[in-house]
Amino acid sequence: DIVLTQSPATLSVTPGESVSLSCRASQGISTSIHxxxxxxxxxxxxxxxFASQSISGIPSRFSGSGSGTDFTxxxxxxxxxxxxxxxxxxxxxxxxxxxxxxxxxx
Amino acid sequence: EVQLVESGGGLVQPGRSLKxxxxxxxxxxxxxxxxxxxxxxxxxxxxxxxxxTSGSRTYYPDSVKGRFTISRDNAKSSLYLxxxxxxSEDTATYYCARHGFGLGGYYFDYWGxxxxxxxxx
Numbered sequence: 329d330i331v332l333t334q335s336p337a338t339l340s341v342t343p344g345e346s347v348s349l350s351c352r353a354s355q356g357i358s359t360s361i362h363x364x365x366x367x368x369x370x371x372x373x374x375x376x377x378f379a380s381q382s383i384s385g386i387p388s389r390f391s392g393s394g395s396g397t398d399f400t401x402x403x404x405x406x407x408x409x410x411x412x413x414x415x416x417x418x419x420x421x422x423x424x425x426x427x428x429x430x431x432x433x434x
Numbered sequence: 435e436v437q438l439v440e441s442g443g444g445l446v447q448p449g450r451s452l453k454x455x456x457x458x459x460x461x462x463x464x465x466x467x468x469x470x471x472x473x474x475x476x477x478x479x480x481x482x483x484x485x486x487t488s489g490s491r492t493y494y495p496d497s498v499k500g501r502f503t504i505s506r507d508n509a510k511s512s513l514y515l516x517x518x519x520x521x522s523e524d525t526a527t528y529y530c531a532r533h534g535f536g537l538g539g540y541y542f543d544y545w546g547x548x549x550x551x552x553x554x555x
Contacts, residue, residue, distance in 0.1 A: 329495075360538035364479075371529060371545040372471075372479065378538050415479055419539025422493060423469075423481040 330354055330418050332361075332426035340434040341406050349401040349429045351394075351416035360420040361399045363392055366428075367412045375414075376401065406431070436460040438530045438546035445552045446520055456513040456530030456546060463511040467533035467540060470504060470515045472526035473548075480526075483515060484533065484540070498524075520553045527551075 331354040341347055351361060359379035364372040374383050376392035379399055389404040403410055411433055416426040442454040454470070470482040483504035484493040492504050503516040513530055527548040534543035 358538060362541040364542070366479075371547055372542070373545070374534075374541065374543050377534065377541050377543075378536055383543075417479075417481075417541065419541055422495065423484075423540065425479040425481070427478045 330357060330421055330424055332416050332418055332424060334414075334416060334426035334429045336429060337427070338430045338432060340432050342434045343406055343408055345406050346402070346404050347406060347431065349403075349414055349431075351399040351401070351426050353397045353399070353418060353420075356396045357418050357420035359395050360418055361392075361394070362417045362419065363390075363401045364415045364417065365410075365412045366415065372415065403431075408433075436532065436544045438532065438544060440528065440530050440546045440549035443528065443549035443551045445554065447555050448520060448522060448553055450520055451516070451518045452520060452551060453517070454515040454528055454530075454549060454551070456515075458511045458513065458530075458532070461532070463506075464508040467535065468504075468506060468513045469531045469533055469540075469542060470513075471529045471531050471542065471545075472524075473529070474523075474526040477526075482528070485513070517551070520551075522553050525551060525553045 333352045335350045363376040366372040380392045413428045437459045439457045469484045485504045505514045530546040531542040532544040533540045
C-alpha cells in the first residue's frame with residue numbers, strides 16, 4: 329500500500345495568514361494526489377484533483393502543487409470558514425488517505 | 435444537483451450482518467464508478483470498496499475483503515454495501531461517494547451525508 333504522511337498534524341493560524349500543508353507519499357505517484365476539506369460534522373469536500381487542478385465552486389485561494397512524492401496544499405489568506413481538517417488521497421494504486429491536518433484558530 | 439443519500443445504519447452485534455443502501459440522483463448513475471468510504475469516530479478516512487459502472491469489477495482493501503460486498507442496481511440508481519462478520523473496528527460513519535476519473539486514477543468528487551454503523555454487544 330502507498331502510505332501518505334501529512335504534516336503538520338495541527339496548524340494554528342490567524343485569519344489572513346497564508347499557509348502550506350504537506351503530503352508525502354511513500355513512493356512516487358506522479359500527480360495522482362487529491363485534496364479534501366472536512367468541516368466539523370460534515371462530509372468531506374473535494375478541493376483539488378491531480379495535485380493542482382482546480383474544482384468548480386472552490387475558492388481560488390486554495391491551490392495545490394507537487395509531483396512524485398511531495399505535495400502541497402496552499403491556502404492564500406486563510407478565512408474563518410477554512411478552519412477544518414484537510415486530507416490528501418492518492419489514486420496511483422488502490423485509494424489511501426493521509427491522516428489529515430487540522431487547521432485551527434490560533 | 436448530485437445527491438447521495440445513505441440509509442440502513444444502526445447498532446449491530448459483533449459477528450452479525452448489516453446492509454447499507456445509497457440512493458443517487460442528479461446524474462446518470464450508470465456512467466460512474468461508485469464507492470464506500472468510512473470514518474471511525476474521531477479518526478481519518480478509509481476507503482472501503484469500489485464498483486465499476488456495470489458492477490462486474492469490485493475492489494476492496496484487505497481490512498474488509500471477504501467480509502464486505504459492494505453491489506449496485508443501475509435501474510434503481512442505487513448502491514449497496516453488504517457487511518458480514520462485523521467487528522467492533524467496523525464502527526464508523528459510512529459515506530457513499532461518486533468516483534471522478536482522470537488519467538491519474540480515481541478520486542471522490544461527491545459524497546453523501548453518511549450513515550453511522552455501531553458494532554457492539
